[in-house]
Amino acid sequence: MYKIFETVDEVSRYTAQRLLDKIKATPAAVLGLATGSTMEPVYAQLLQHMQQLAVDVSQLTTFNLDEYIGLSADHPQSYNFYMYQHLFNHLNLPAQRVHLPDGLASHIEEACQSYSAAIQAAGGLDLQLLGIGSNGHIGFNEPQTCFNSRTHVVELSAQTRIDNGRFFADQSQTPSHAITMGILDILEAKEIILVATGPNKTQIMAQLYDSPIDEALPASALKQHPNLTIVLDREAAALLPEHALKSAV
Numbered sequence: 001m002y003k004i005f006e007t008v009d010e011v012s013r014y015t016a017q018r019l020l021d022k023i024k025a026t027p028a029a030v031l032g033l034a035t036g037s038t039m040e041p042v043y044a045q046l047l048q049h050m051q052q053l054a055v056d057v058s059q060l061t062t063f064n065l066d067e068y069i070g071l072s073a074d075h076p077q078s079y080n081f082y083m084y085q086h087l088f089n090h091l092n093l094p095a096q097r098v099h100l101p102d103g104l105a106s107h108i109e110e111a112c113q114s115y116s117a118a119i120q121a122a123g124g125l126d127l128q129l130l131g132i133g134s135n136g137h138i139g140f141n142e143p144q145t146c147f148n149s150r151t152h153v154v155e156l157s158a159q160t161r162i163d164n165g166r167f168f169a170d171q172s173q174t175p176s177h178a179i180t181m182g183i184l185d186i187l188e189a190k191e192i193i194l195v196a197t198g199p200n201k202t203q204i205m206a207q208l209y210d211s212p213i214d215e216a217l218p219a220s221a222l223k224q225h226p227n228l229t230i231v232l233d234r235e236a237a238a239l240l241p242e243h244a245l246k247s248a249v
């Protein structure tokens with residue numbers, strides 16, 4: 001299902017409300033979370049609602065999608081740092097229920113296996129929030145990642161390093177590798193919300209709309225999911241065909 005809104009603000013409010021509804025309906029929900037600039041206004045809206053409504057998050061469990069290899073949790077560009085800055089520092093979530101891949105793990109393969117196993121031990125993801133890369137990646141599953149993948153180490157594509165270079169002082173400091181939940185981990189979530197906003201996502205959203213399910217476009221794996229919502233602003237949806245825009249709610 002597509003939801004298309006005029007503005008980023010409306011996209012973020014809708015997405016935050018979906019998260020909030022899930023938390024209210026299932027206080028012990030297991031949430032899969034994403035980082036990136038798309039999610040910043042989503043988390044800002046979510047926090048605002050949560051604080052107004054004094055929502056109890058003490059039973060929630062979270063698993064983040066990915067983390068750069070080589071960045072410590074206190075590095076300002078690590079996803080760990082991002083999550084505490086934008087969400088966790090402002091919520092009363094028990095630390096043992098918050099999970100992020102460890103970018104400094106010494107036994108990285110074991111750490112990857114334990115991460116997917118921990119998601120399963122928690123009962124699986126009730127809701128996975130996703131952004132999308134301009135090359136169609138979800139998490140850091142780059143083009144040609146096997147759709148049967150579990151948490152693994154990935155070499156970031158040149159496009160992703162260019163896109164994410166904006167967060168680093170200079171391009172050469174963008175990490176070359178990351179740990180990411182696999183596509184199968186993501187597909188096993190009971191519900192998925194993919195959010196894309198702004199002109200940098202216009203091309204890929206049009207490509208995704210037309211694409212068959214194909215490992216060359218990682219987000220196309222989501223087309224086989226029974227409970228997927230794609231939330232776009234007008235800019236990201238700009239090249240969707242007329243009939244898609246009409247049928248979007």
Ligand code: F6R
Nearest residue numbers: 034035036037038131132133139
């Ligand atoms: C981040 C993640 C990535 C981003 C994607 C879009 O945890 O998994 O897939 O969602 O790269 O990033 P932004 O929102 O910065 O355009």
